Amino acid sequence: MSGTTAIAPVADWRSDVFRVLKRHDIRHVAYVPDAGHAAAIDMAVADPAIQAVALTTEEEGIGYLAGAWLGGERGALLMQSSGVGNCINMLALPAAGRFPLLMVVTMRGDWAEFNPWQNPMGQATEKALNLMGVLTWRADRADDVEPLLHGAASMAFNGDSACAVLLGQRLIGEKQWVKK
């Protein structure tokens, strides 16, 4: 695997995300950045076989990946849970066309959240996805990330389904707001 030499070799869920995406022949990584996705985004940007696309808002990625699929290629959409709210109406596109969609969502407002403005969307994220027909899995432990993302990617691309893996705040770690 190219691009992973600088990554800690053992049980690093951050590099697991990218490794699973590569194993499923992901050619497009569309993203609105989040600290929890930083490793996967950096690896996608560095990988010449992947088109890394920064979005101004998350719903752009739904259309982008549908277009890539029309053109014969697979992609994934990385975002924070707040971005799920931005995607709601655009999720009609994968639902109506039964497009494969693979989303990886880092959670806020989920556990040990400092900023209460994150809580409304964080608490609604999984339900909102389910309401729009997206299948969901939650990873709160590092060794769940690889198998859950592999399972979601399999069901997205083999079954023309919209699938999201939510990476819990307990997994990502408590955000340090004040320097200690």
Added chain:
Amino acid sequence: MGEEMIALDRREAVARLLARRSPDLLVVTGLGSPAYDVMAAGDDDRNFYLWGAMGGAAMVGLGLARAQPQKSVLVVTGDAEAMMGLGALATIAVQKPANLTIAVLDNGHFGETGMQASHTGMGVELDRVAASMGFGWTESISDLASVDALHNRIGARAGAGLAVLKIRAENPPRVLPPRDGVHLKNRFRAALGFPTN
């Protein structure tokens, strides 16, 4: 005719854009009237019509353009659909897909919902917005000779482009494309040689 010639007839303009169509041209439409215009010009397996997902047409075009760099991708949409996905124009501008053209049919109104004035009708100029974002080329056109020139430009794959077509604010009879998204997806992919799952 004089004043009446200032704006284009939408059906005539779209028909000329798609005339003598190359097999290498792939088309995505925004929902509503632009989809009817493209359908009226002649249905094609290489057309993907959105019936919803407002604001998404340009991004579907970008994803398609990046996956199919040897084809020309044309997005035909309306001014309000383009405005709802304004950030997408910035995303496209920084990606610089040489083979993507956005054609905005601009009548300055929300034509599908009762002809309320839209943002472009109140002064927003989408070609200038796209130019400031960094599109390779932009233009605003209102005559058929310029439409014919745009036809040739789409096939040249010479930089991400956005053309605003100033059309008259009128609703010609609807010509409805297929609404089954799965059918539209599968026939489009089949036309490019990809299998159905």
